[in-house]
Amino acid sequence: IIGSVLETLYPLQDAADVTVEYTAPDSLPGVFLCPPFLRQALLDVLTWMVGQLQGGTVLLETQTTEQQLFIRIEAIPVAPCENRPKTWRESLRMAAQLVHLCGGKLRLGPPQGDCQTSSLVVSISLPIAEQTTVLVIDDNADALRLFEYYLAGTRYRFVGAQEAERGLALAEELVPPVIVLDVM
Numbered sequence: 693i694i695g696s697v698l699e700t701l702y703p704l705q706d707a708a709d710v711t712v713e714y715t716a717p718d719s720l721p722g723v724f725l726c727p728p729f730l731r732q733a734l735l736d737v738l739t740w741m742v743g744q745l746q747g748g749t750v751l752l753e754t755q756t757t758e759q760q761l762f763i764r765i766e767a768i769p770v771a772p773c774e775n776r777p778k779t780w781r782e783s784l785r786m787a788a789q790l791v792h793l794c795g796g797k798l799r800l801g802p803p804q805g806d807c808q809t810s811s812l813v814v815s816i817s818l819p820i821a822e823q824t825t826v827l828v829i830d831d832n833a834d835a836l837r838l839f840e841y842y843l844a845g846t847r848y849r850f851v852g853a854q855e856a857e858r859g860l861a862l863a864e865e866l867v868p869p870v871i872v873l874d875v876m
Contacts, residue, residue: 693727693730693731693734694714694716694734694752694754694763696731697731697734697735697738698712698714698738698752700735701735701738701739701742704739704742704743705742705750708742708743708745708746708747709746709747710742710745710746710747710748710749710750711748711749711750712738712742712749712750712752713749713750713751713752714752714753715751715752715753715754716753716754717754717755717756720754720756720761721756721761721820721821722820722821722823723761723794723818723819723820723821724795724821724846724847725794725795725796725818726793726794729790729791729793729794730790730791730794730818732787732790733786733787733788733790733791733794733798733816734763734787734816736783736784736786736787736790737765737784737787737798737814737816738750738752738765740783740784741765741767741812741814742767744767744812745767745768748767748768749767749768750765750766750767750768751764751765751766751768752764752765752766756820757820758820759819759820760817760818760819760820761817761818761819761820762815762816762817762818763815763816763817763818764813764814764815764816765813765814765815765816766801766811766812766813766814767811767812768811781800784798784800784814791816791818794818795818795819796816796817796818796819797816797817798814798815798816799814799815799816799817800812800813800814801813801814801815821847822847823847823848823849824847824848824849824868824869824870825848825849825851825866825868825869825870826839826843826848826849826850826851826868826870826871826872827851827852827853827859827862827863827866827868827870827871827872828840828850828851828852828853828871828872829852829853829854829856829859829871829872829873829874830852830854830872830873830874831854831855831874832854832874833854835874836852836854839852839872840852848870851866851868859873
């Protein structure tokens with residue numbers, strides 16, 4: 693999502709002579725959310741920040757804990773305090789609502805540094821998803837594909853088996869909390 697947002701933002705950042713630096717760990721855990729909501733929230737925040745800078749830098753980084761994914765966005769420098777729009781919090785209200793719909797929180801950090809060179813920090817925290825394994829045992833391959841399709845992108849991890857023996861082995865190995873059986 694972040695990569696596509698940065699691609700979309702490139703013409704604006706180029707026109708404003710703003711550099712966007714993004715750092716992330718090699719892999720990020722799964723987060724269950726509505727991708728268009730997070731994408732729009734990030735676009736709102738980054739578009740607003742780039743619009744405040746002329747020749748500045750936006751630092752974007754992701755970090756994780758066991759339960760949270762954090763996206764930290766810092767604009768250096770933003771407009772001097774007297775030039776900063778009085779509605780800057782209002783400008784980011786929609787982004788905060790979109791992040792809330794994703795189960796997360798958007799926080800505006802206090803400006804850092806002196807008034808003329810202060811940076812603005814926006815932090816987004818999202819809950820890391822715990823997946824629940826669902827074992828589906830069905831001799832019909834189409835039924836397995838259907839379950840896999842319906843469970844994709846949810847908090848449920850699909851595991852399927854077409855043969856009863858394989859299903860039993862998977863049940864003993866994984867001890868899933870949910871097993872769907874084809875009784876016929």
